[in-house]
């Protein structure tokens with residue numbers, strides 16, 4: 001082994017030693033980083049007796065993608081590992097394509113891992129990717145969380161993801177591949193200056209001259225990740241004291257919240273918005289700060305699919321009715337990503353928001369103790385225009401609505417996610 005190969009292999013082995021997976025998935029695009037990861041992991045797996053399974057995502061966006069998947073399949077077969085190509089057909093033409101493709105990729109990998117009963121899926125992000133992420137976050141005036149950049153381990157959609165090469169440089173991996181005589185596919189978008197990441201890569205070459213190397217930037221990310229972990233713990237412990245979950249709402253004690261350190265107070269509000277509003281990302285920092293100012297002034301506001309309602313003693317964060325008006329789900333499936341409604345089987349019935357019309361039919365809704373603004377955004381069972389049940393408003397015997405993950409699910413979102 002060359003020096004580069006040895007360092008990369010040692011770092012990978014050290015990373016995996018902390019919690020060795022029994023069956024490991026590897027996400028391989030065919031690019032240099034992930035081909036190197038595959039080769040390194042294949043050597044490690046042979047020595048360790050671990051089973052590897054390989055997946056390539058074909059986003060269906062470039063004609064070459066199918067050939068790239070075949071290239072990876074061939075390599076996996078040569079190394080003696082199973083390979084699957086996961087196809088994405090879901091882009092509806094709305095939103096940011098890159099972002100949608102990335103989210104779809106993680107979704108496809110997670111469901112593959114769950115089905116194949118893999119303990120984790122490894123991705124090939126390198127120290128250089130980490131450094132680029134830090135610089136891109138600087139541009140967004142990020143705080144501790146953003147500068148912590150990419151975590152080395154995290155859990156998403158029922159699947160553990162790991163990035164065992166975050167401590168290894170891209171050049172080391174390329175040298176390793178050359179030494180092994182292993183080809184890879186160069187992604188043409190890596191040279192497209194239309195992408196922020198490519199421009200950032202060029203900027204890093206300039207920063208390098210100032211001693212701000214990829215290694216230094218990756219260290220900054222590691223320091224920030226430690227700080228983030230401490231802040232998450234602090235926020236979690238305080239949330240336990242000042243916050244409770246009331247059905248689907250998060251209710252924060254106003255006095256207790258006002259006495260908190262600003263950063264911790266912001267984290268608790270942000271967690272509540274994410275959990276109630278189901279958004280993949282929190283609102284921008286400036287928006288969060290405006291919201292906090294409004295809350296301090298005692299003004300009720302809406303943000304990120306939530307209604308933040310000021311009560312005499314509490315800040316009640318509930319789902320915004322307008323955000324769920326169009327949501328529909330068959331009975332038995334999750335509604336609004338978190339509610340499961342259970343009751344007698346009803347032909348032709350579906351889940352929709354209770355809404356104002358529905359609430360008018362729930363004569364005893366006040367007995368629920370929930371404000372009408374919360375109730376209108378709760379799940380109800382409808383057949384056409386007929387309301388069959390509204391479990392949270394006490395309408396329809398034999399029905400109940402349960403929160404997926406329970407109230408603890410909220411507190412769990414504040415806990416440190418792992419670095």
Ligand SMILES: Nc1ncnc2c1ncn2[C@@H]1O[C@H](COP(=O)(O)OP(=O)(O)OP(=O)(O)O)[C@@H](O)[C@H]1O
Nearest residue numbers: 027028029033034055056057058102122123124125
């Ligand atoms: N089409 C793909 N099929 C399988 N794995 C992929 C694919 N694209 C990316 N990956 C995995 O993700 C890693 C990072 O890829 P890349 O840098 O292109 O993603 P990104 O979009 O910049 O980052 P991220 O996915 O974290 O947002 C790759 O090294 C590989 O492990």
